[in-house]
Amino acid sequence: MKNFSKKLSFVMATAMVVTSLYAPQGAEAATTNKIVEKNSKSAVKRKNIYIGGQVVDFDAVVKGKVVKDSKGTWKSSDSKIASVDKNGKVKARKNGRVTISFKTKATKKTKSVTVKMTIDARTRASKMTLTPSAVVVKEGEKSTVGVNYEISKKIKAAGGKATTYKLFVESSDEKVAKAYVEGNNKIVVEGVAKSATPVSITVYSAQVYKLENAKKVKYKLTEKFDVKVNGKFDAKQVRANKISVVGTNLSTKAAAYVVKNTNGIVLNLKDNVEVNEAGTVATLESVVGQIPAGLYTVTFDKEDPVEFTAVKQVVEKIVIEPADKLILKGINDPDNKVAYAYYKVLDNFGENVTEQPLGANIYANGKPVTKKGEVEFTNNSAFILGSTFGLTLVDQNSGKTANAVLTVSRESVLSEASFKGVYDKKEKKFVKTLSERADLNDYVLLFEGKDQYGRTKNNADKLQVTIAGSTGLQVKTGKVDQIKVDGVEYMTFGLDRFTQGKLMAGEATVQAFSLESGKQSTPVKVNVVASTEVKTLSIGNGPKTIVAGEDAELSYSATDADGKPVTDFDILSRVTLNGGKEVNGKKGLRFEKKDGKVVLIYHPVADANIDRAVTEYVSYVTQTNNVGNAVLTVNPARVPTKIAGLKKDVATALTGKDGAGNTLTIKAGDIALKDQYGDDLDVKKALGTDYDILVKLEEGKKNNGFSDYGTNANGTYVASFGAISGSNVALTGDPNLVTATVTNPAISASFGVELSLLKKKSATEVVEVSGSKYSFRINAAPVKDLKNIKVEIPLAKAGSTAKIKVTATIDGKAVKLEANTDYQVIDNTVPATLPVGTTKGKANASIMLLDGSGKILTQEYEFSKDAPVLSSAEIKEGTNGELNHGAAIDATAVLAALDLEDQYGVTVTPTPTTAFLTFSNVKDGVAITSNGSSGAKIDTAEAAKLAVGDKIRIKVAFPGTSYVFEDDFVIK
Known part of the structure; x- marks a missing residue:
């Protein structure tokens, strides 16, 4: 047993040796030598150290132990960028990158070891x-x-x-x-x-x-x-009396444009403006045949004015066409004793003015031309083909000439014709496709004919047009007319269909051939497309909350049988929509045009007094007999729930001068009010008789720079219009909430203001709305403590008085400043004269701060001698663009609802007959008289059909200015 134990001990010992021999050494070795920050264990490979910042202390670690600084040497590769002292403290000196190293001292037992790191010396900008x-x-x-x-x-x-x-x-x-x-x-x-x-x-x-x-x-x-x-906005003269304007969303009304010369004289334009389909090119036409030569500016909407130079129209050249042919009269002259040469006169704009007075002074071989554009040659005997005759043309006014040797050639015939497209006579534009339900009476095919000499010859009686394909489209028989489009003359061929029903979607091939030459035109495809009836319609709650008692805009998508989106109002309005509550004659669920797009509007069935969200259902039936429905969530009516703060630029600080304190007033209209959905509310409409505003002022400030304001009998601070109590007081006008007067302007002071909402609970009880509070402080300080003082001066009229506004802050808050109390205007007289040929100049105005320092601030401003022109309009504050119910709506009523100013900030009172009104989004069945003109109106009888709360979109254009105003007006 003992021998077994010895053997087991030997085996385990051997295993431990083997394990230690083969243990991974690299991982440990990789971390034993490093540089670390003082009191840190993490290796520093790269470190940002900022110039002018703190010194960073480093230690060297060798074989897992911190080496004393005295046991080695610290070194920087460039001490001008970052230096290191003997204790490993690194300091950044200028921008750059260096290597910091520490080398241990070599001994008999150990070799020296070097550890390194990278330092980026950087600047910290403020x-x-x-x-x-x-x-x-x-x-x-x-x-x-x-x-x-x-x-x-x-x-x-x-x-x-x-x-x-x-x-x-x-x-x-x-x-x-x-x-x-x-x-x-x-x-x-x-x-x-x-x-x-x-x-x-x-x-x-x-x-x-x-x-x-x-x-x-x-x-x-x-x-x-x-x-x-x-948008891209530019202008140039393209004809003697025409200006081409390039931009975006260009108007078809001349009143939207202002063209004037350097003397400020406005060029009168014809009312109709040609605008391309994309709204990017407009052609303005002056009422006179020649725009007087000189430099002009064009303004439109909010675009910056652009310049162009107008030049006088003159004859540029005379062109003989064909250049070498004298063409026989043909079958109308069987004896061949008459032949013609043809010419055209071009002006400096490249326009053909042969038929105009400018081109009417042409002499041919010394004799005046009797028929514009052609010279008649006659012979006592028949002209011989191939014989030659000379022709010299001279314009008597300009002296321009043209010479040619003409060869007698055969009579002109319709040689060929080219298809130019399908033209919509009603909309006056080319179209690429026809719809299945198109009214073909509005469309024609346009062809341009040429004779064998390349001259225009629109002899429609000698042209035969065919249409192939299964669309049912065919050429209408009967009279063939000619039409001019953009100055070019074409032959027109009407369109018809085989049956009384609609066309069939597909391709139709249009081709023509001359009955005189037998030449065929190149076949061209015309597409007949499905009329995009809605097949499927999906309806959603929309981007905003649906609120009881008000219209909401729903989200929707409509597609046709091919899955293509349907966006056309006429097609969408053919869908039968069910649901919602009819208000003022408008269906509860309906499509409407709004700001250039089609929107789906919904007015909930639920009453405005619901206290929780309810579900409502809507449905639809398409023209293709597809049905569908949607579920909508309607939320309780909006109520004020929170005072979010004060509106931008509302002053909450003031100053004063010894002996005369300043007063600052914060009104109800200065409050930013929110509903329970986080949307902004109008204070006047939101409060009514059920809500009011409670105002509490910080106590104990009466003798510390401010006078108390608004204390009632029980010590509660309230608004001047009264908190709700036994009798309810509706908010009228824009009453004061807080008025602060500086009583000791020599010291800095402040006091707190707390605003909150009160809600009527019963006829005798009110409660404070939880979470509605907003607190802020009103500050006062001597003038000498003002910060960020700025002098602002808008464009001034030459010879007037500059309007000076001085702004400043105290502790970052906007401060209310008063002239002659906080500052004194030294000079604000605008020069009356300008150098000849100029309409604008620059001048300086000065103010002196009344802080005892005598400091003077001078501000440069621009002034002009241009005649006042209306340049801004906005709905009068607090009115919400309200128009009286049952009264006529015309220029007089609309202008009365607007605040109008010229470019100098002066109130303008335009003559109502000069304003052009365009009404849109008007209730069906309400007639508009002369819409888009200065006489546009909804008369009393028609206005009576409108209901309180109806909105009407009105665009107002002012002749002689580039300014156009557009907004919604409400019937009250």
Whole structure:
């Protein structure tokens, strides 16, 4: 037994030796030699140390133990970038990268060991500034934003530079605007597509290599700027009296455009403006035949004005066509004693002016031409084919000439014709397809004919047109007309169908051949498409909450039998919709046109007083007899639940001057109010007789810079219009909530304000709405403590008084400033004259702060001698665009609901007869008189058909300006 134990002990001992011999040594060895930060165990391979920052202390670890600094030597590969002392303390000195090493001393028993790490010496900038802070760019164009870094004097003195920072940019919507970085100090912004909503560009600057890291790293600089992308907008003269404008969403109304010369004289335009289908090219036509030569500007909507130069129309050249042919009259002259040469006169715009007065002064071989465009040659005997005659044409006004030797040739015949497309006579445009249910009376086929000499010859009687295919489409028999489209003359052939029903979807092949030459045209396919009747319709709750008592916009998708989306209003409106509550004659569930798209509107059946969400059902039946339904969730009516804060730029700070205290007032309209769904509410409409606002002021401040305000008998601070008590008080107008007056302006002071909502519980009891409170402080300080003082001056009119606005902050809060109390205007007289040939100039205005320092602030501003022109309009504050029920709705009523200003900020009162009104989204059955004109109106009888609460979309255009206003007006 003892021998067995000895043997077992030997085997185990041997196994332990073998195990130790073959244990993995690499993992341990890899971690025994390293550099660590003081009191840390983690190896440092690479470390960022900031210039001007703290010294970082390192230790060397060899064979798993910390080596005393005295047992080796610390060294930097470049001490100008980062130095290290004998104790392993590293300090960054200037931007760059170095290697820090520690080498142990060699002894008889050990060799020296070197451990290393990398140090990146970097600059920590305190601020990044973008110039400009916002960008406006056109589609397809680029703009740049400069980037500057602010570095403290201490770090600059230490050699710090921002060159280690790398820029990264990110666009919130690359479909509208893209951005990329060039170098370390420039961002390039590219406009992709016009958008009414600015795109936010976020700029990151960090000492990393990827955008993802820049977002995560602790030390980074972040700024944002907005990019507004406008459409391409340009203008040029294309005819003597025509201007071509390129842009987006161009208007067909001349009133939307303003064209004027350098003297400010407006060019009168014809009312109708030709605009292409995409709305990108418009042709403006002056009422005079020749635009006076000179420099002009064109403005439209909110686009920046563009310039073009108008030149006088002159004869540019005379062209003989054909250049070498004298063409016999033909069968109408059996003796062949008459032949013709043809010509055309072109102006400097390339326009054919042969038929115009400009081209009417042509002499042929010394004699005036009697028929414009052709010269008649006669002979006593028959012309001989192949014989030649000379022709010299001269324009008596310009002296332009054309010469040719003409060969007598055979009479002209219709040689060939080319198909130019299907033309919609009603909409005055070419179309690529026809629908199965198209009204063929509105469409024609257009052909352009040529004779054997290449001249236009639209002899429709000599052209035969056929249509092949199973669509049922055929050429209408009977009279063939000619039509001019964009100045080009075509032969037209009407369309018909084999049966009285609809066409069949498919391809129709159109071809023509000349009865005189026998030549055939190239076959062309015309597609007849299904009329896209809705087969399936899916309905959802929509992007916003459905609330009892109000219209909601539902989400939907409609497809035809081929699975293609259906977006046409006429087709969608053929779907039978069931559900919802009819209000003011409008169905509870209906399709409507809104802002250029088709929306599905739903008015719930549930009463506005429901206290919990309810389920409602809607259904539909399509023209293809498909049925479906949807379940909708209707939520309780909106009620105010929270005072979210004060609206932007509401001042909550004030100043004062000894002997004359300033007063600051915060009104009910300054509050940002939210409902239970997080949406904004209008204070006036939300409170009514069931809600009010409770105001509590911090006590004990009366003798500390402020006078108390609003204390009632029981010591509760309330709004000046009264909290709800025994009798309910409806909120009217825009009453004061808090009024603070500085009583001791020599000291800094503040007091707290608490706002909350009160709700009527019964005729005699009110309760405070839980969670509705909002607290803020009103601050006061001497003028000398003002920060961020800015002088703002809008465009001023020459010879007037500049309107000066001074803004400042106290403790980061907007402060209310008063002239002659906080500051005094020294000079705000606008110059009355400008250099000859200019309409704008720049001047300076100054103010002096009344803080005892005598400090003067001067601001440069722009002034102009341009005549006042309406440049802004908005619905009058607190009215919500309300129009009286049952009263006529015309320019007088609409303009009375608007606040209008010119470019100088002066109130404008335009003559109602000059405003063009366009009504849309009007209740069915309500007639509009002269819509889109200055006489547009809904008269009293028609207005009576509208109900209180109905909304009408009204667009207002003002002749002589580029400004167009559009918004919803409410019947009250």
